[in-house]
Amino acid sequence: MKKILFISSSLRPKSNSEFLAREAAKGAEEAGYSVEFVTLRDKTVGFCRGCLACQKTLSCVIKDDANEIAEKVRDADTLVFVTPIYYYELSGQLKTMLDRCNPLYPQEYRFRDVYLMTTSAEDGEEVYETAANGLKGWIACFPKSRFAGVFSGGGINMEDIAKDERFRKAREDARQFGKNL
Ligand SMILES: Cc1cc2nc3c(=O)[nH]c(=O)nc-3n(C[C@H](O)[C@H](O)[C@H](O)COP(=O)(O)O)c2cc1C
Incomplete structure (x- = not known):
């Protein structure tokens, strides 16, 4: 069975990106x-x-949680990296985790498709383009893998979920995104 790993990097308790990523994860589970x-x-x-x-x-040499996470990255078939957009870039937390995957560089790894999920205050491709390029740089160092796509939720805020039609649509789209991974 295809193993899909989501790594969510927002530290906000009511995180937009994590909320949508959990929807995508539900979709992926529904797809089996x-x-x-x-x-x-x-x-x-x-x-x-x-x-x-x-x-x-x-x-x-650093003994912290990144080691176990890097092993999970190595052993999954499909990776979904989830980040809020910070200054048109990946969050520092996610970039740090990608750097800490450096022990994988000389190793065999299983992952092939790598996706990015983002949320941002603004909407539009240009908002996540630089972040996607950052992730593509990491993927280029693992040549058996490929950049498989972006899911972006721009201009949404989960605090408004009850009244925000756009958020409801993003939620449905995220669920579908997960089913199609
Ligand atoms: C430090 C910082 C930088 C940000 N930079 C941008 C940005 O460049 N463009 C944008 O549209 N939103 C920006 N935002 C807004 C967040 O991307 C947005 O609120 C996102 O949905 C937060 O996701 P989260 O709830 O998962 O943390 C920034 C927020 C912070 C805290």
């Missing part, structure tokens, strides 16, 4: 995939120190 959902909110993920010890030892 094996789904795992990791949020960085309750995790400790330190900055990569650039020592490159991991390229020989295949493990990181």
Whole structure:
């Protein structure tokens, strides 16, 4: 069965991006995939120190939650990285997690399709383009994988869910996105 890993990076308790990602995860489960959902909110993920010890030892000198998450990344078929847009970029939390996947660089890895889910105050392709390019840089270093697409929720706020038609539509779209992973 296809294993799909979601990594959600917003630290906000009422996170727009995590809400939509959980909808997508439900959709993926409905489609019969094996789904795992990791949020960085309750995790400790330190900055990569650039020592490159991991390229020989295949493990990181920093002992925190990133190591187990990186192993989950290695062993999933499909990855969905979830981020709020911060200054037209990936969140720092997600970028830090991608850097901490450096022990995977010399290893065999299973993942092939890699998706990005974003939310942002503004709507439009240009809002998430730079973030998507950032993720594409990471994917380029794992050449058996490919950038498979973006789900973006622009101009929505889950605080308004009861009255916001756009959010309801985004929720349905996210569910469908998950079914099609
Ligand atoms: C530091 C910071 C930078 C942001 N930069 C942008 C931005 O460049 N463009 C944008 O449309 N929204 C920006 N936003 C708004 C968030 O992307 C938006 O509220 C998003 O839905 C938050 O997702 P979350 O609830 O999952 O954290 C920014 C928010 C923060 C806190």
